[in-house]
Amino acid sequence: EPEVTQTPSHQVTQMGQEVILRCVPISNHLYFYWYRQILGQKVEFLVSFYNNEISEKSEIFDDQFSVERPDGSNFTLKIRSTKLEDSAMYFCASSESSRGVGYTFGSGTRLTVV
Amino acid sequence: QKEVEQNSGPLSVPEGAIASLNCTYSDRGSQSFFWYRQYSGKSPELIMFIYSNGDKEDGRFTAQLNKASQYVSLLIRDSQPSDSATYLCAVTDSSASKIIFGSGTRLSIRP
Numbered sequence: 441e442p443e444v445t446q447t448p449s450h451q452v453t454q455m456g457q458e459v460i461l462r463c464v465p466i467s468n469h470l471y472f473y474w475y476r477q478i479l480g481q482k483v484e485f486l487v488s489f490y491n492n493e494i495s496e497k498s499e500i501f502d503d504q505f506s507v508e509r510p511d512g513s514n515f516t517l518k519i520r521s522t523k524l525e526d527s528a529m530y531f532c533a534s535s536e537s538s539r540g541v542g543y544t545f546g547s548g549t550r551l552t553v554v
Numbered sequence: 555q556k557e558v559e560q561n562s563g564p565l566s567v568p569e570g571a572i573a574s575l576n577c578t579y580s581d582r583g584s585q586s587f588f589w590y591r592q593y594s595g596k597s598p599e600l601i602m603f604i605y606s607n608g609d610k611e612d613g614r615f616t617a618q619l620n621k622a623s624q625y626v627s628l629l630i631r632d633s634q635p636s637d638s639a640t641y642l643c644a645v646t647d648s649s650a651s652k653i654i655f656g657s658g659t660r661l662s663i664r665p
Contacts, residue, residue, distance in 0.1 A: 483655040496651040538650040
């Protein structure tokens, strides 16, 4: 079964530091996403990415966030200057189509900002 | 604000019985509908997706969609203790560029 792979599984960082969360989507998928889930809360959309550009982003995805597909396989989320409230599980997802066919989540990165 | 509403539970069901989970959504333009299972500290795991009105069955799971009522449900037959988890209802928005999640229903299967 194809998987979305995320690294690292857990990242601890000091407030104000930059972090990069990495994802390898399923190889034939064309649509890529980042979501986050603060402990005890619902899964929230951050950004969608298609054809090497952002399709849509949420209010959460401010100037401190950026995404990149630096090569043919990786998809990264960068947070430039982390805040305590950025502590959450971050999930990468990918899908075959815009209708969500095969929409699959990675195992997540737990980000802890101290 | 586009919303997906679920009863937070917990919903307690005896082993072997049918568990019924419900969800309503606000965006009439939503195109695809998903049920995910999430264990504590883990990522959402896709159980079912449905695009058309009616029922869709996969093993012990049946998803039901009624677009006129903006209602999605999930039935789990022959419930097992391993089915105990939080079930997330999710829908694509009308632009189909993202999935919007409900807050989830906690299901507990009692032996």
